[in-house]
Structures are given as structure tokens and as C-alpha cells.
Amino acid sequence: AQKITQTQPGMFVQEKEAVTLDCTYDTSDPSYGLFWYKQPSSGEMIFLIYQGSYDQQNATEGRYSLNFQKARKSANLVISASQLGDSAMYFCAMREVGRDDKIIFGKGTRLHILP
């Protein structure tokens, strides 16, 4: 069974608009971490944001925030005021802490920001 689901293979968004990239996860482990990574067309991987399962507040890093809804098992990435440089592939990932500590990735969402 797929543990990380990103339902949007591709998205087109107008510059300066806010973007929400969806991610749902599946785990029975009470202790886990959720990550988002960005991969521009140049190929490098960039760590964006982390949310722990016990964190009370949603994680934020600059224009990135993670909309963490534990009961729904969802960890959507919100990018405010999108910029052309946000065009990239975005991956959601989960780590089940204390189990086997594997990190599992979703298939990614390709985001295109339109001028």
C-alpha cells in the first residue's frame, strides 16, 4: 500500500498566487516526521520544511508552511506569493521514527508558475 500519496502530478499557477500542494500519508506509528523537498530542473534536491507528528503548531519556513491535519493524515505544503523560481518538482516524504526509520517519498508534483 502506498504510504505517501501526492494526487497532483502537475499544477499550473499564476505568479504571486498562493499554491497548495497536496500530500496524504498512511501510518499506524504514532511517532513520525513529514518532509517536503524541492527539485528544480537543474536536478539538485532542496530540503524545504519538516513537521513532527507531535508538533502542536504547523511548521513554517519563510514563504513555505505545512498545513498539518493529523486526523486526516494530510500534510499539504502551502507556498505563499508564488514566484517564477518556485517552478520545480516537489516531493512529500515521511519517516516513521523508531520503526525502521525508513524515509518514504511520494511520486511528486510538478509545479509550473506562469508569468
Next chain:
Amino acid sequence: DSGVTQTPKHLITATGQRVTLRCSPRSGDLSVYWYQQSLDQGLQFLIQYYNGEERAKGNILERFSAQQFPDLHSELNLSSLELGDSALYFCASSVEGQSYNEQFFGPGTRLTVL
């Protein structure tokens, strides 16, 4: 520049061969992660080392092995290579081994198996 270095940048080899990929973490980082990115398998976590010891294991094949040396650099050894091993291999490092630590990625090694 993340501070993580990977060599070589590109590697072309033949089936059945063995190769070694090298990673030097950021100064001060104790943990090293290896990832594989291929078209059919997507992005996969292979293995993590923390201060010389294996910390977590992902979908790493038995033909693959890794280690982290006392100077904290890491090597990923891939043997009996198959066409399907062609992929981009990333190394990442973090300060400690905990999940909440930000990971810094190297530029990757592009492996092509012919």
C-alpha cells in the same frame, strides 16, 4: 552550494561491473544519507549513517553496500550492476541523526549502466 560534495559527477559503466560513489558531508555534520532517483522507481531512501554507524536502512539492494569512515565521508558501493541501476544517486548530510534535522543534499552522481 550546500557544502556536500559528491564524486564523480557522472559515471558510465557496463553491466556486471562495480563502482564506488563518494560523499563528503558538510563540515560538522555527523549523519549521511544516500538516495536513489530513477525514472521507474522514483525517489528512494537507501541508507543512513550516523557518526560511523548504520542508523537506518531503506530499500537498499544486497548488491549495494555503504560505509561511513572516521573522517565522516561516506562511500556507496554498487556491484554486479544491472541496467536498472542507472539513476541519480544523492547523498545528503545533517548535523545529527534525528528526523527534524534539515538535510543538505549534494549535487548527485549520475550513474549510467550500459
